[in-house]
Amino acid sequence: MIQLTINGQPQQFEAPINVTQLIDHLALHGKRIAIECNGEIVPRSRFSEKMLAHGDQLEVVVAVGGG
């Protein structure tokens, strides 16, 4: 069991997962998003190789209206 903090909210997973699996889990597949793990950008090209570990803090962001 691992715990990840995603946009400030803790979530548990049965086993370690990679970022692609996380995106599928969050139903964000195909969305225009960007992801940061522990303060570092995870490039889209590395989503499937980037394994997430217990305690990782993730930020998943989109573009919204702003001035």
Next chain:
Amino acid sequence: MDNLVIAGKTYSSRLLVGTGKYKDFNETRAAVEASGAEIITVAIRRTNIGQNANEPNLLDSLPPSKYTLLPNTAGCYTVDDAVRTLCLARELLDGHSLVKLEVLGDPRTLYPNVVETLKAAEILIKEDFQVMVYTSDDPIMAKQLEEMGCVAVMPLASLIGSGMGILNPWNLQIIIDNAKIPVLVDAGVGTASDATIAMELGCDGVLMNTAIAAAQNPVLMASAMRKAVEAGREAYLAGRMAKKLYSASPSSPTEGIIAQAAKKPANGNS
């Protein structure tokens, strides 16, 4: 052609608009279209997790293929938050490096923290971002940001979202006169005449959001702002007449005015 050039790229519109505070994305798109803006700002925020997965996305209404998106750091109060936000934005927008930096210092006034802004700008420039920077109307700060390598300096006209107009045209004039990079008024414009005044001063452009979005009819105001910016720019290029204080000068010829009519007797019988 009288174009705006920022970081080597040419734009025909000198009006930049934000995309916040609209009723829905349809209204956002209609207002942006009416404004004629080519550069539009967006914010970067956490996506909703586990909620409405089919939520509409802003970029579907305003595609990056059609507009130059300018991600901002609105809401950032530290160097670290601002830099991280723009790194996320660059990843989100496929390596797009033109950004709007703002580092705020106070939640009530949203006044920029210029010390932190300088630090963040330095880091971002080293990371190969093209930085358009929101700052106070302090001419020294504006010059330092230019010398550091920012691609445009964007002093406030008045507080963000206040609609108070151009409170210190004298400082803006100093900044414009000193600058070798584009100067854009960012924040504080309330209505069309404010935008025109900014352009008449010699600003290279105006960036606004609330003045359009919070108007009773945002799409009509967007159209007004487009004309206001164009009118101000043309007036600036045309070069205004000199002011002659307390000295009138007739526009019509002073010669050839018809003579005063001879007075007729009061009873009219001659």
